[in-house]
Amino acid sequence: MNSPNIQLVMSDIDGTILNAQHQIDESLRPNIQQLTENNIPFVLASARSPRGVFPLSKELDLGQNPIVCYNGALILEENGNHFRIIKEHLVALEEVQIILEVIKRQFPKVSVNLYSGEQWMVDKRDKWVEIEAAITNESPAEQNLQSLLLENAPPIHKLLLVEEPETIHELHRFLENLQLKDSAFYLSKDNYLEVTSKEVSKERALIEVTRYYDTPLENVMTIGDNFNDLSMLILAGLGVAMGNAPQAVKEKSDVITCNNNEHGVSQAIRDYVL
Known part of the structure; x- marks a missing residue:
């Protein structure tokens, strides 16, 4: 295929720049350095919180490049020890209260994780929280979430609901079936249910990042490995599916690179940008 003139790269994190051991592809940093030398920004976009993305941004030496958190519910630009919000989309407080009440009454075993800016809050540290903490290297604050929302509700960027797949x-x-007006629900894993504003998607995040850089969509390469990446893969001038992506994602992408254990992102950068 004829590759467009790529001026911006936006990439997913888990299953994409991270291998099966949740480590960054060791060949990626020198390739990103070459992108930087050519004034081509590399932007991370993930369902993770800022605390789960900033360390990876630092490890890759991405400087002040924006980071897309919570699949686009929060887009930040770091500036020293502070960050500036470029764009955010919040979950409606009254709908979060409805969801928590449903879980308390009918699905009490479900692990509820509430994300607000850099904060991760849980009712208790159950086995699912411990698994997520090990993956993201974060530690949540424990408090009664329903009481928190009644007394001093913070801005809510995402809920993560976890249990066995059947539940x-x-x-x-x-x-x-509740048909809530402002909330969207999607499975990021077979047992991970994410709740965000209906305004949130990686497609919308991509549009907001291209506006930030004043870069045409046709001059952007996006890279991802799962269904929540599909909208940005389709919208970009060049959508690259990882070799470990589901077949349905591969079929709707422009090209397929190697998998996340075989330096797929580095290969895509070399093949289609550098």
């Missing part, structure tokens, strides 16, 4: 799929169907 999560049942909860997903139940919440969808």
Whole structure:
């Protein structure tokens, strides 16, 4: 295929720049250095919180490049020890209260994780919280979430609901049937149900990042490995699916690179940008 003139690269994190051991592809940093030398920004876009993205940004020496958190619910620019919000989309407080009440009454085993800016809050540290903490190298604050929302509600960027797949799929169907006006539900894993504003998607995040850089969409390469990446893969001038992506994602992408254990992102940068 004829590759467009790439002026910006936006990439997913888990399953993309990270291998199966959740480590950054060791060949990636020198390739990003070459992108920087050619004034081509490399932007990280993930369902992770800022605390789960900033360390990776620092490790890759991305400087003040924006980071896309919570799949686009929060886009930040770091400036020294502070950050500036470029764009945010919040989950409606009254709908979060409805969701928590449903879980308390009918799905009490579900692990509830609330994300607000850099903060990760949970009712208790159960096994699912410990698994997520090990993956992201973060530690949540414990407090009664329902009381928090009644007393001093923070801005809410995302809920993450976790349990065994059968329970999560049942909860997903139940919440969808509530037909809440402002909340969107999607499975990021078979047992991970994410709740964000309906305004949130990586497609919208990509549009907001291209406006930030004043870069045409046709001159952007996006890289991802899963269904929540698909909208940005389709919208960009060049959408690159990882070799470990589901077949349905590969079929709707422009090209396929190697998998995340075989330096797929580095290969895409070399093949289509450098």
